[in-house]
Amino acid sequence: MSVEQVPESTDGLHWFKSSYSGSGGGDCVEVATSPEAVYVRDSKLASGGPMLRVSQDTWMALVKLAAR
Template sequence: MDDTALDWRKSSFSGNGGNGCVEFARLPDGGVAIRDTKDRTQPALRYTAAEWTAFLAGVRAGEFDLT
Protein backbone atom coordinates (compact mmCIF):
# COMPACT_ATOMS: atom_id res chain seq x y z
CA MET A 1 0.00 0.00 0.00
CA ASP A 2 1.21 3.47 -0.89
CA ASP A 3 2.00 5.55 2.23
CA THR A 4 0.13 8.56 0.81
CA ALA A 5 -3.10 6.55 0.93
CA LEU A 6 -2.80 6.00 4.70
CA ASP A 7 -4.61 8.07 7.33
CA TRP A 8 -1.62 9.53 9.19
CA ARG A 9 -2.08 10.88 12.73
CA LYS A 10 0.29 12.99 14.79
CA SER A 11 0.70 12.77 18.55
CA SER A 12 -1.28 15.33 20.54
CA PHE A 13 1.98 16.01 22.41
CA SER A 14 3.67 17.28 19.25
CA GLY A 15 2.37 20.84 19.23
CA ASN A 16 2.87 23.12 16.25
CA GLY A 17 6.33 24.45 17.04
CA GLY A 18 8.09 22.43 14.36
CA ASN A 19 9.75 20.14 16.88
CA GLY A 20 10.43 16.60 15.82
CA CYS A 21 7.69 14.08 16.19
CA VAL A 22 6.34 10.95 14.66
CA GLU A 23 3.12 10.07 12.91
CA PHE A 24 1.38 6.73 12.82
CA ALA A 25 -1.17 5.09 10.57
CA ARG A 26 -3.08 1.87 10.95
CA LEU A 27 -2.52 -0.62 8.15
CA PRO A 28 -5.35 -2.62 6.55
CA ASP A 29 -3.93 -5.88 7.95
CA GLY A 30 -4.04 -4.56 11.54
CA GLY A 31 -0.42 -3.46 11.66
CA VAL A 32 0.96 0.03 12.19
CA ALA A 33 3.21 2.30 10.13
CA ILE A 34 5.38 4.94 11.82
CA ARG A 35 7.18 7.83 10.09
CA ASP A 36 9.23 10.90 10.94
CA THR A 37 7.10 14.02 10.45
CA LYS A 38 10.14 16.17 9.61
CA ASP A 39 11.39 13.87 6.82
CA ARG A 40 8.55 12.17 5.02
CA THR A 41 10.87 11.22 2.17
CA GLN A 42 12.19 8.36 4.29
CA PRO A 43 10.25 5.10 4.22
CA ALA A 44 7.84 4.43 7.06
CA LEU A 45 8.62 1.69 9.54
CA ARG A 46 5.96 -1.02 9.41
CA TYR A 47 5.04 -3.36 12.24
CA THR A 48 2.65 -6.28 12.33
CA ALA A 49 -0.25 -6.21 14.78
CA ALA A 50 1.59 -8.74 16.99
CA GLU A 51 4.80 -6.68 17.00
CA TRP A 52 2.92 -3.50 17.86
CA THR A 53 0.97 -5.22 20.65
CA ALA A 54 4.22 -6.57 22.13
CA PHE A 55 5.82 -3.12 21.97
CA LEU A 56 2.86 -1.46 23.72
CA ALA A 57 2.89 -4.17 26.41
CA GLY A 58 6.58 -3.44 26.99
CA VAL A 59 5.92 0.29 27.27
CA ARG A 60 3.14 -0.29 29.79
CA ALA A 61 5.36 -2.67 31.80
CA GLY A 62 8.16 -0.11 31.98
CA GLU A 63 10.62 -2.18 29.95
CA PHE A 64 11.95 0.91 28.20
CA ASP A 65 12.16 3.28 31.16
CA LEU A 66 15.54 4.96 31.46
CA THR A 67 15.64 4.99 35.24
Template structure:
Protein backbone atom coordinates in the same frame (compact mmCIF):
# COMPACT_ATOMS: atom_id res chain seq x y z
CA UNK B 1 -0.10 0.28 -0.74
CA UNK B 2 1.37 3.68 -1.33
CA UNK B 3 2.13 5.61 1.87
CA UNK B 4 0.54 8.63 0.15
CA UNK B 5 -2.88 6.93 0.30
CA UNK B 6 -2.66 6.26 4.05
CA UNK B 7 -4.41 8.37 6.70
CA UNK B 8 -1.50 9.57 8.86
CA UNK B 9 -1.95 10.93 12.40
CA UNK B 10 0.45 12.12 15.07
CA UNK B 11 1.15 9.50 17.70
CA UNK B 12 -0.27 10.25 21.15
CA UNK B 13 3.16 9.28 22.49
CA UNK B 14 4.74 12.25 20.67
CA UNK B 15 5.28 15.45 22.61
CA UNK B 16 3.81 18.82 21.64
CA UNK B 17 7.24 20.45 21.98
CA UNK B 18 8.45 19.28 18.56
CA UNK B 19 11.54 17.33 17.64
CA UNK B 20 10.29 13.91 18.69
CA UNK B 21 7.14 13.31 16.67
CA UNK B 22 5.98 10.11 15.06
CA UNK B 23 3.16 9.78 12.60
CA UNK B 24 1.24 6.53 12.40
CA UNK B 25 -1.12 5.07 9.80
CA UNK B 26 -2.89 1.75 10.05
CA UNK B 27 -4.25 -0.87 7.73
CA UNK B 28 -5.85 -4.12 8.91
CA UNK B 29 -2.53 -6.00 8.85
CA UNK B 30 0.15 -3.30 9.09
CA UNK B 31 1.10 -0.34 11.26
CA UNK B 32 3.08 2.27 9.30
CA UNK B 33 5.37 4.63 11.25
CA UNK B 34 7.31 7.66 10.03
CA UNK B 35 9.13 10.72 11.34
CA UNK B 36 6.87 13.77 11.14
CA UNK B 37 9.85 15.91 10.09
CA UNK B 38 10.17 13.85 6.88
CA UNK B 39 6.61 12.97 5.83
CA UNK B 40 7.17 13.03 2.07
CA UNK B 41 6.45 9.96 -0.01
CA UNK B 42 10.20 9.40 -0.32
CA UNK B 43 10.84 9.54 3.43
CA UNK B 44 11.61 6.31 5.26
CA UNK B 45 8.80 4.39 6.95
CA UNK B 46 8.77 1.43 9.27
CA UNK B 47 6.07 -1.21 8.90
CA UNK B 48 5.23 -3.59 11.73
CA UNK B 49 2.40 -5.98 12.55
CA UNK B 50 -0.34 -4.86 14.93
CA UNK B 51 0.90 -7.37 17.53
CA UNK B 52 4.47 -5.98 17.32
CA UNK B 53 3.12 -2.42 17.70
CA UNK B 54 1.04 -3.48 20.73
CA UNK B 55 4.11 -5.10 22.32
CA UNK B 56 6.12 -1.93 21.71
CA UNK B 57 3.43 0.25 23.29
CA UNK B 58 3.21 -2.08 26.29
CA UNK B 59 6.86 -1.35 27.08
CA UNK B 60 6.66 2.43 26.50
Protein backbone atom coordinates in the same frame (compact mmCIF):
# COMPACT_ATOMS: atom_id res chain seq x y z
CA MET C 1 9.37 -9.44 15.78
CA SER C 2 9.06 -8.33 12.17
CA VAL C 3 10.10 -4.81 11.15
CA GLU C 4 10.81 -3.75 7.59
CA GLN C 5 11.34 -0.62 5.55
CA VAL C 6 8.35 -0.06 3.27
CA PRO C 7 9.05 0.14 -0.46
CA GLU C 8 5.44 0.34 -1.67
CA SER C 9 3.16 3.37 -1.94
CA THR C 10 1.18 4.23 1.17
CA ASP C 11 -0.69 7.22 -0.27
CA GLY C 12 -4.09 6.05 1.00
CA LEU C 13 -3.11 5.95 4.67
CA HIS C 14 -4.30 8.48 7.26
CA TRP C 15 -1.28 9.62 9.30
CA PHE C 16 -1.50 11.02 12.83
CA LYS C 17 0.82 11.95 15.67
CA SER C 18 0.36 12.07 19.40
CA SER C 19 -1.58 14.92 20.93
CA TYR C 20 1.47 15.36 23.18
CA SER C 21 3.59 16.32 20.15
CA GLY C 22 2.42 19.93 19.95
CA SER C 23 2.77 22.10 16.87
CA GLY C 24 6.19 23.65 17.44
CA GLY C 25 8.17 21.06 15.48
CA GLY C 26 10.40 18.87 17.57
CA ASP C 27 11.11 15.19 17.28
CA CYS C 28 7.87 13.39 16.45
CA VAL C 29 6.80 10.25 14.73
CA GLU C 30 3.61 9.76 12.77
CA VAL C 31 1.63 6.56 12.68
CA ALA C 32 -0.90 5.13 10.23
CA THR C 33 -2.77 1.85 10.47
CA SER C 34 -4.17 -0.60 7.97
CA PRO C 35 -5.86 -3.94 8.61
CA GLU C 36 -2.55 -5.71 7.98
CA ALA C 37 0.04 -3.45 9.62
CA VAL C 38 1.05 -0.28 11.43
CA TYR C 39 3.27 2.23 9.59
CA VAL C 40 5.66 4.61 11.36
CA ARG C 41 7.59 7.58 9.93
CA ASP C 42 9.46 10.70 11.03
CA SER C 43 7.07 13.66 10.84
CA LYS C 44 9.81 15.96 9.53
CA LEU C 45 10.51 13.64 6.60
CA ALA C 46 6.89 12.73 5.90
CA SER C 47 6.79 13.68 2.25
CA GLY C 48 9.49 11.33 1.09
CA GLY C 49 11.44 9.87 3.94
CA PRO C 50 11.67 6.25 4.99
CA MET C 51 8.97 4.52 6.97
CA LEU C 52 8.65 1.25 8.81
CA ARG C 53 5.90 -1.32 8.65
CA VAL C 54 5.31 -3.53 11.69
CA SER C 55 2.66 -6.13 12.40
CA GLN C 56 -0.32 -5.25 14.57
CA ASP C 57 1.01 -7.64 17.26
CA THR C 58 4.44 -6.00 17.26
CA TRP C 59 2.90 -2.55 17.57
CA MET C 60 0.73 -3.62 20.51
CA ALA C 61 3.79 -5.08 22.26
CA LEU C 62 5.61 -1.76 21.82
CA VAL C 63 2.64 0.23 23.15
CA LYS C 64 2.41 -2.03 26.19
CA LEU C 65 6.12 -1.56 26.91
CA ALA C 66 5.86 2.21 26.51
CA ALA C 67 2.90 2.38 28.90
CA ARG C 68 4.90 0.90 31.80
